[in-house]
Amino acid sequence: MNAKGKVFKYPDNVDTDVIIPARYLNTQDAKELSLHCMEDIDPSFIRKAAPGDIIAAGWNFGCGSSREHAPLVLKTCGVGCVIARSFARIFYRNAINIGLPILECEEAAEEIREGDEVSVDFDTGVITDLTTQKTYAAQPFPEFIQKIIQSGGLLKSLKEPDTSRDGESQRGEA
Amino acid sequence: MPGQLISAKLDVVLGNDITTPVAVREFEKAGFDRLFDPDRITIVLDHFVPNKDIKAAEQSRLCREFARAHGIRHFYDVGQMGIEHALLPEKGIVTAGDCIIGADSHTCTYGALGAFSTGVGSTDMAAGMATGTAWFKVPSAIQVRLKGKLPDNCSGKDVILTLIGRIGVDGALYKSIEFSGEGICGLSMDDRFCICNMAVEAGAKNGIFPVDERTMAYMEGRTERPPVIYAPDEDAEYDEIIELDLSAVVPVAACPHLPENIRPVSELHHIRVDQVVIGSCTNGRLEDMEAAYKVLRGRRVAEGVRCIIIPATMDIVKKCVQRGWYTAFLDAGAVVSTPTCGPCLGGYMGVLAAKERCLSTTNRNFVGRMGHVESEVYLASPLTAAATALTGYITEYREDFE
Numbered sequence: 107m108n109a110k111g112k113v114f115k116y117p118d119n120v121d122t123d124v125i126i127p128a129r130y131l132n133t134q135d136a137k138e139l140s141l142h143c144m145e146d147i148d149p150s151f152i153r154k155a156a157p158g159d160i161i162a163a164g165w166n167f168g169c170g171s172s173r174e175h176a177p178l179v180l181k182t183c184g185v186g187c188v189i190a191r192s193f194a195r196i197f198y199r200n201a202i203n204i205g206l207p208i209l210e211c212e213e214a215a216e217e218i219r220e221g222d223e224v225s226v227d228f229d230t231g232v233i234t235d236l237t238t239q240k241t242y243a244a245q246p247f248p249e250f251i252q253k254i255i256q257s258g259g260l261l262k263s264l265k266e267p268d269t270s271r272d273g274e275s276q277r278g279e280a
Numbered sequence: 281m282p283g284q285l286i287s288a289k290l291d292v293v294l295g296n297d298i299t300t301p302v303a304v305r306e307f308e309k310a311g312f313d314r315l316f317d318p319d320r321i322t323i324v325l326d327h328f329v330p331n332k333d334i335k336a337a338e339q340s341r342l343c344r345e346f347a348r349a350h351g352i353r354h355f356y357d358v359g360q361m362g363i364e365h366a367l368l369p370e371k372g373i374v375t376a377g378d379c380i381i382g383a384d385s386h387t388c389t390y391g392a393l394g395a396f397s398t399g400v401g402s403t404d405m406a407a408g409m410a411t412g413t414a415w416f417k418v419p420s421a422i423q424v425r426l427k428g429k430l431p432d433n434c435s436g437k438d439v440i441l442t443l444i445g446r447i448g449v450d451g452a453l454y455k456s457i458e459f460s461g462e463g464i465c466g467l468s469m470d471d472r473f474c475i476c477n478m479a480v481e482a483g484a485k486n487g488i489f490p491v492d493e494r495t496m497a498y499m500e501g502r503t504e505r506p507p508v509i510y511a512p513d514e515d516a517e518y519d520e521i522i523e524l525d526l527s528a529v530v531p532v533a534a535c536p537h538l539p540e541n542i543r544p545v546s547e548l549h550h551i552r553v554d555q556v557v558i559g560s561c562t563n564g565r566l567e568d569m570e571a572a573y574k575v576l577r578g579r580r581v582a583e584g585v586r587c588i589i590i591p592a593t594m595d596i597v598k599k600c601v602q603r604g605w606y607t608a609f610l611d612a613g614a615v616v617s618t619p620t621c622g623p624c625l626g627g628y629m630g631v632l633a634a635k636e637r638c639l640s641t642t643n644r645n646f647v648g649r650m651g652h653v654e655s656e657v658y659l660a661s662p663l664t665a666a667a668t669a670l671t672g673y674i675t676e677y678r679e680d681f682e
Contacts, residue, residue, distance in 0.1 A: 119449055119538060121646045128625035128649075132328060132335035134301045146648040166450040166483060170644055171625070172385040174302055174401035195454050195485055196385055200401035250285050250415070260403050261310035264411060 107228040109186030109207060110236075111158035114144075114151060115220040118164035122176040122197065125168070131175060139175055140182035157184030160226065162218045164190065168197025177206040187226045189233060189244070191215045202251055203260040209233065214242035228255075282420035290320065291395075291505070292374055293408040294382030296364055296621075297325040297336070300343045302402035303383055307409060315350050316412035322354035322373055323347050324364040327621045329357075332628040362593025362619045365389040365477060365561035369469075370593055375499055376491045377508025381405065381414050386561050386643065388479045392472035393499065394491035394509060399480060419485045421456040422447075423518040426463030428527030433677050435571065436471030437563060437641065437661035440478040441532045443524060445542025453483035455519065458512060463526045464489060469498045470567040477562045478643050481539040531676050533639070534659040537647045545664050548674040555638040556581075556669040557650075558662050559590025559617070560624045563641035566596050568662040573605040575666035575677055576612040582672035587614035588623060588630045614669065626650045632657075639668045 124147035126139055133139060144151035161180070167190035168176060177200045180188065187207040201208045207228060214233045218224060222237040231244040247255065257263035295303055300323050315321055323343055328336035340357075347355035354373055361367065365386050368374045374390045380397035381387065383405035390397035400414065408414050424443060444451070457479050459472075467475070472489050479487030489495070491509045499507055533548055535541040558564075558572050569591055581587045589609050591597045597619065600606045609616050623630030624642035632638055632651030638658070640650065645657035658674060667677040 121644075123625070123644070123646045123649050128298075128327075128627055129631075131298050131625075131627075132333055132339060134305060134339070146653050166453065169449060169483065170385065170646060172383060172387075172399045172401055173298065174383075174403060177401075178302075192450065192453060194450070194483060196399050196401060196480075199404060203401060203403035203407075248285060260407050261306055261312075261410075264407055265310065 108226060109158055109160060110225040111156065111160050111186050113160050113162050113218055113220060113222045113224050114148070114155065115218070116147065116161060116163040119166045119169055120147060120163050121170035122168055122173050123170055125176040126173065126179045128171070131173065136178050136182045140179045143179040143183045152183070155183055155185070158186040159184070160186050160224050161188045162215050163188065164215060165192045167193050169194035172196045174200045174204060177201040177204055181206040189215050189218070202254055205255065205259045209244040211242050211244035214244065282418050284418045285415060286418060287413050287415050288379050290381055290408050290412050290414055291378040292320055292322060292380040293405060294322045294324070294364060294368065294380065294384065294387060295405050296327055296384055297329060297340050297343055298327045299383035299402045299405060300346070301339045303405040303409065304342060304346050306403050307406040310406070312410040315409050318351045319353055320412065321352050321409055322368060323352060324356045324367055325358065325361055326363050326619065327625070328627050329361065329620060330618065332622070360594065363561045363564055363621055366565055366592035366596070369393060369473065370595060372499070372502035372504055375503035375505050375507045376495065377510055381408050385480045386477050388484065388486045389473050389477040389561060391476040391479065391486050391488035392469065393495060394489060396486055396488065398486045419454055419456045420519045421458050422452050422520045422522060423458050423460055424522045424524055425461040426459060426524050426526055427461050428463055428525045429466045430526045430529055432679060433531055433663055434529050435661045435663065436467060436474035438529050438532050439471070439524070439526065440475045441534055441539070441542055441659065442529055444478065444482045444539050445532065446522070447482055449481060449538055449540045450483040452479065455484055457482065457484045457487040459487065459489045465492060465494070466526070468567060469494060470565040473565065474562055478539070481643060531661060531664050533664065533674060534645055536645050536656040536658065539643070539645060539659060545660060545674060545676040551674045552637065552672055553585060553639045553668055553674065554636045555586045555588065555630060555632065556665050557588045557590070557623050557630055557638060557640040557642060558665045559592060560621065560642040561592065562643045563662050564590055564592025564596065564619070566599060568641065569596060569600050569605055571662040572666045573608055575663060575670065575681065576614065577608040579612055579670050581613040581669045585669055585672045587669040588617060589614050590617045590620060592619055594619065623650060639665055639674055641665050
């Protein structure tokens with residue numbers, strides 16, 4: 107699985123209130139919600155973003171409210187991947203559970219610039235900035251989480267034969 | 281072992297009127313048709329009720345129909361509802377030793393009872409409802425050692441804001457915050473609920489207090505299941521140990537636009553406000569109402585300030601009425617609302633216009649959190665909020681307050 111697109115760059119502590127403001131949460135319709143994606147931090151996002159585009163952000167991306175509507179609107183807008191220095195834990199879980207690709211990579215999140223063309227190889231965790239020709243290695247997911255992603259989300263993975271959840275200590279937060 | 285991935289059995293799975301509809305959709309879409317145990321599921325309509333508009337009403341209806349169809353006993357609608365994180369402990373739905381997930385980030389509140397309790401999303405809620413389990417990565421922990429006694433004009437809110445100011449909004453990212461030390465015995469249950477409530481604002485997976493006599497007294501006659509008491513191992517290892525002297529805490533406020541932007545209230549006296557909100561899952565409990573009453577009784581809210589008071593549960597509303605606090609709030613020129621999360625997340629019942637400023641006892645002051653992106657939110661304790669309502673400027677409450 108791969109993603110390729112241009113980069114939208116955001117700072118530290120992007121919270122779920124700016125990703126999808128609560129004033130729109132009176133519906134669960136993903137299409138309708140997605141019209142307001144990133145509205146309170148970047149009103150032009152919805153106009154400029156194309157399917158496959160990539161978000162690069164600082165520390166603690168997705169902090170605040172547990173609303174799953176946040177990763178959902180990003181996915182619905184066609185965001186190919188969110189690369190951040192770190193993710194808030196509920197956002198991290200939600201993204202994996204619903205199948206929004208995310209990668210934790212400090213160096214890439216810091217160095218990649220707004221508008222760069224970037225490709226991501228999810229099998230290897232390699233991020234390539236095609237504009238600067240620089241490559242980065244993201245933290246791979248623990249095997250258990252990879253299985254959820256490969257199944258197409260948590261609920262689908264639950265319907266599959268049981269897999270050992272008692273893996274050894276691996277990086278990847280939840 | 282920290283880092284280990286585990287599947288844990290759940291004692292309670294919680295959702296509200298914003299997150300439950302998404303969970304129901306996912307639950308049904310995945311082909312589940314049965315709850316693992318209807319008595320372990322709790323649904324509280326609290327964010328946009330009494331419904332703010334037609335769409336919100338549809339969301340509530342969906343929750344109501346799901347609860348009825350699946351025989352969910354712990355379903356709380358208008359008339360019985362309260363703000364979920366005040367309601368569940370009050371009703372005894374959660375108890376010490378429980379493992380709880382809730383599709384609401386402030387589910388970490390129940391750590392005050394000595395439970396492991398954490399916020400998740402709607403898909404986790406759906407999976408929890410279907411299987412009674414959730415996957416976790418065992419967190420490492422930060423120990424916060426409390427000593428001394430809080431000054432009279434400070435409360436749990438000043439403690440947790442001070443801590444967040446020290447470690448930052450991701451200072452406990454992915455970790456558990458364990459409170460310990462002799463300072464705990466002087467903290468009321470309402471203080472402890474408030475402190476654990478905002479653990480998530482430091483990025484934490486959960487906050488947790490040890491169970492003491494005060495916890496036991498609170499749970500006595502309340503909880504459905506017997507409490508199970510866990511204590512940290514003698515040789516437990518921590519990523520970090522933080523000492524916090526409660527006697528040195530001063531009234532503080534979190535300035536826009538992050539809960540870590542902490543300043544002493546005494547340095548903010550020049551800042552004028554348009555609105556004051558006293559309520560929420562953080563500070564809508566009885567002691568918070570009492571603090572507001574103590575300051576507002578016999579006084580008047582400053583001209584040009586809108587003071588909105590929201591007791592968190594119907595039981596708290598009733599006590600405010602019985603004790604004459606409700607009348608005192610009205611006499612002071614405040615309004616009192618039925619329980620709702622409304623203004624905290626810019627939903628309704630106190631949404632801010634551009635350039636407006638609110639001092640609120642809620643938990644987040646992000647850009648646009650309570651309304652327009654150019655509005656501002658300062659977070660503080662109920663005592664500070666009530667004093668601010670009287671002067672129209674951010675104000676520290678003192679015993680000799682006039």
